[in-house]
Amino acid sequence: MQRLASRLVKSFGLIALFLAAALLGTATGVLFAFVGDLPQISALDDYSPSTITRVTGRDGTLVGEFATERRTIVTYEQIPPVLRQAIVAAEDGEFFSHTGVSISRILVTFAKDVLYRRWWGASTLTQQLARKLFLTDDKTPERKIKEVLLAVQIEKRYTKPEIFTMYCNQMYWGHGAYGVEAASRLYFGKAVAELTLDEAAMIAGIIQNNVRQSPYVNMQAALRRRNYTLDRMVAEGFITRADAEVAKKKPIVTRGAPSQPASIAPYFLETVRLHLEERYGAKAVYENGMVVKTGLDPALQRAANAALDAGLRELDRRRGYRKPARNILDEKRALDSYRHPRWTRDPAAGEIVPALVTGVGNGTIRVRVGRWTGAIDRGGYAWTKRRADDVARTGDLVEVKIGKIDPDGTFTATLDQAPLVQGAVLAIDNHTGQVLAMVGGSSFETTQFNRSTQALRQVGSLFKPFVFTAAIDRGYTATSMLDDSPASFPAGPGQPPYEPRNYDREFEGPITLRRALEHSRNVPTIRLMAALDPKNVIPYARSLGISSPLPPYLSIAIGSAEATLLEMVSAYSAFPNQGVRMTPTMVLQVIDRDGDVLEQQRAEPHEALRADTAYIVTNLLRGVVQHGTGASAAKLNWPLGGKTGTTDDYTDAWFIGFDPDVTIGLWIGLDQKKPIGDRMTGTLAALPIWIEIMKSWVERRRAELSAPPDFPRPGNIVFITTDTGTEAYIAGTEPVGK
Numbered sequence: 001m002q003r004l005a006s007r008l009v010k011s012f013g014l015i016a017l018f019l020a021a022a023l024l025g026t027a028t029g030v031l032f033a034f035v036g037d038l039p040q041i042s043a044l045d046d047y048s049p050s051t052i053t054r055v056t057g058r059d060g061t062l063v064g065e066f067a068t069e070r071r072t073i074v075t076y077e078q079i080p081p082v083l084r085q086a087i088v089a090a091e092d093g094e095f096f097s098h099t100g101v102s103i104s105r106i107l108v109t110f111a112k113d114v115l116y117r118r119w120w121g122a123s124t125l126t127q128q129l130a131r132k133l134f135l136t137d138d139k140t141p142e143r144k145i146k147e148v149l150l151a152v153q154i155e156k157r158y159t160k161p162e163i164f165t166m167y168c169n170q171m172y173w174g175h176g177a178y179g180v181e182a183a184s185r186l187y188f189g190k191a192v193a194e195l196t197l198d199e200a201a202m203i204a205g206i207i208q209n210n211v212r213q214s215p216y217v218n219m220q221a222a223l224r225r226r227n228y229t230l231d232r233m234v235a236e237g238f239i240t241r242a243d244a245e246v247a248k249k250k251p252i253v254t255r256g257a258p259s260q261p262a263s264i265a266p267y268f269l270e271t272v273r274l275h276l277e278e279r280y281g282a283k284a285v286y287e288n289g290m291v292v293k294t295g296l297d298p299a300l301q302r303a304a305n306a307a308l309d310a311g312l313r314e315l316d317r318r319r320g321y322r323k324p325a326r327n328i329l330d331e332k333r334a335l336d337s338y339r340h341p342r343w344t345r346d347p348a349a350g351e352i353v354p355a356l357v358t359g360v361g362n363g364t365i366r367v368r369v370g371r372w373t374g375a376i377d378r379g380g381y382a383w384t385k386r387r388a389d390d391v392a393r394t395g396d397l398v399e400v401k402i403g404k405i406d407p408d409g410t411f412t413a414t415l416d417q418a419p420l421v422q423g424a425v426l427a428i429d430n431h432t433g434q435v436l437a438m439v440g441g442s443s444f445e446t447t448q449f450n451r452s453t454q455a456l457r458q459v460g461s462l463f464k465p466f467v468f469t470a471a472i473d474r475g476y477t478a479t480s481m482l483d484d485s486p487a488s489f490p491a492g493p494g495q496p497p498y499e500p501r502n503y504d505r506e507f508e509g510p511i512t513l514r515r516a517l518e519h520s521r522n523v524p525t526i527r528l529m530a531a532l533d534p535k536n537v538i539p540y541a542r543s544l545g546i547s548s549p550l551p552p553y554l555s556i557a558i559g560s561a562e563a564t565l566l567e568m569v570s571a572y573s574a575f576p577n578q579g580v581r582m583t584p585t586m587v588l589q590v591i592d593r594d595g596d597v598l599e600q601q602r603a604e605p606h607e608a609l610r611a612d613t614a615y616i617v618t619n620l621l622r623g624v625v626q627h628g629t630g631a632s633a634a635k636l637n638w639p640l641g642g643k644t645g646t647t648d649d650y651t652d653a654w655f656i657g658f659d660p661d662v663t664i665g666l667w668i669g670l671d672q673k674k675p676i677g678d679r680m681t682g683t684l685a686a687l688p689i690w691i692e693i694m695k696s697w698v699e700r701r702r703a704e705l706s707a708p709p710d711f712p713r714p715g716n717i718v719f720i721t722t723d724t725g726t727e728a729y730i731a732g733t734e735p736v737g738k
Helices: 002-035 041-046 081-091 103-116 125-134 141-157 160-170 179-189 196-203 219-235 242-250 266-280 284-289 298-316 379-385 462-475 515-520 521-532 534-543 554-558 563-573 611-627 631-636 682-704
Strands: 055-057 062-066 291-296 350-359 364-369 372-376 397-405 408-416 421-428 435-439 481-484 509-512 580-582 587-591 597-600 605-607 641-646 652-658 662-669 715-721 725-730
Touching: 055 266, 062 266, 081 125, 081 160, 081 196, 081 219, 081 515, 103 196, 125 141, 125 160, 160 179, 179 196, 196 219, 196 242, 196 631, 219 242, 266 284, 266 291, 266 435, 266 587, 298 421, 298 662, 298 682, 364 379, 364 408, 372 397, 379 408, 397 605, 462 515, 462 521, 462 534, 462 554, 462 563, 462 611, 462 641, 462 652, 481 515, 509 515, 515 521, 515 611, 521 534, 521 554, 534 554, 554 605, 563 580, 563 611, 563 652, 563 662, 611 631, 611 641, 611 715, 611 725, 631 682, 641 682, 662 682
Parallel strands: 055 291, 372 408
Antiparallel strands: 055 062, 291 587, 350 364, 350 397, 364 372, 397 408, 421 435, 421 662, 481 509, 580 605, 587 597, 641 652, 652 662, 715 725
């Protein structure tokens, strides 16, 4: 029996050797068959995955990002040891000892795959990297073989730290985040170097099924995977059992956000994007990780956003209530399960958010915002001048402004509505031309049309300072007398005469040039235009940067021509800057991912006016704020000048104003040229919003400066006391005998 047993053992041994040789031969043949079909591993010598292009403001803070994959590259040293250990423990405990493939893991997993009738698994970190860089996620034997071959080649060419670093920068962690740095920011709002043990374990645990196991999607799954990773770290000897148990008791507290926060300046960001794509191409913008520095002032931008939104909503409410355009029940959807895309976070007091009407009764409109429930009482919808059941019905989607929020998850609210009235804001640094703030409309989500740069609108009385500039340059003074009496001008063959009127339909007779501008009198301005000749006035507008068509008609003196807000703000910025207009600039510097400067914009000055002429016009425009149509801005108690603008049919309302350092322009109107509302002049519709924006600038400047700035005065400006007060003159034009 012993001899028989010995022979059987020898026979089985020979059979095993034969099978092993056969398998080896087969494997060798398969390997040779696939080797020629593999990508070149040497391409990784210049490993540079897609990274985020970041746009920053003048203070260095983030304004926005462009990316196909949200990723920030980190070095091996920047990855904390606790995260390195967590990833190795969770994904590949033998990483630092194998040569790219773990034979033992493959055999065990192969047996499980056969037993449970599913395809291959057991990929090492190197295999996972090979798959993500060169292959697809298709579960086929061919892909698996290529993955193994690539992993072996990667291990031969690169060190373990290099492979691990590429892995940590390449892998996807859900919600658009690629790489460990983006994952750390996404889930915990911190740099990867700052991760604690429990946080590192959670990030490492969800690599493979991050979409389903994200704490934003399934907190229990995220906890299970974190705890699994902690146990694996104990098994690998990275931490003690006591450390693991302490970490397991900690809750997962997310401090990031599952989606990118909206930019504070989406219209500005879009303008920057168009510039970058035109110069560098879309691929470079979205994949090359550039840093784009701009002059945008985040604080002023936020003030412009808030003031314009509040102002437009107030103007829109005056036009009347509009019933909701959408009802969830009409769409055959259930109220309880409805989730609005903007309900990704809890509401905050003072915020305006979409709300779902869940019921109407007893004068109260009940609403829901995500998991929060609220009520709008009669005071909250009184502005509509309607009953509750005529304002909304169950299933309506409405906008509400959140009031008081109670700990029990309830809140009070007031009814609001998305405005149809549009507006635009633009702020420019007088000395550099840098765009400090830009708002192109009431909602970038609704329309990307930028009304601050693309909309040509009638400028109304904003054109008048150009006429008065031409007059000052030709010897007129602030005390020159103009005629505010009925006037008639020939309009051409077969046309009735042109007979301009003032806004108040009255005439004041002889008035000073200063009063004519301060109170925006139409008739004396057109008489002045006729005396100067439009062909002599238009070049001043051109010199100040107005490139839109300007037909040589008398009516353009009071704003019949069209221009963009950008053109008008740029033109006005030359007055307080001693007649020098700076080319408006969005992008200051572009730096590539290696730190090389690709683009450097420098201030580009244009001598638009004589400094003395500019000073006199500035002084006149200061009078508009002190005594004229812009007098309500005088309450800011700051050196300011500016001008209102209104069209005859109230389709456009403007105010552009400045201090010595910044010029801010505001336009209000409807996209279709229809009246904003009765008597909606620049003074009533635009100026209050402008004041709110400028107020934030003034408060900040007061805190920064020891005294208010002043407008620089050329040496040939003299001040003379007249019967009406002290007046500024260019030397040689002052009244004789004074």
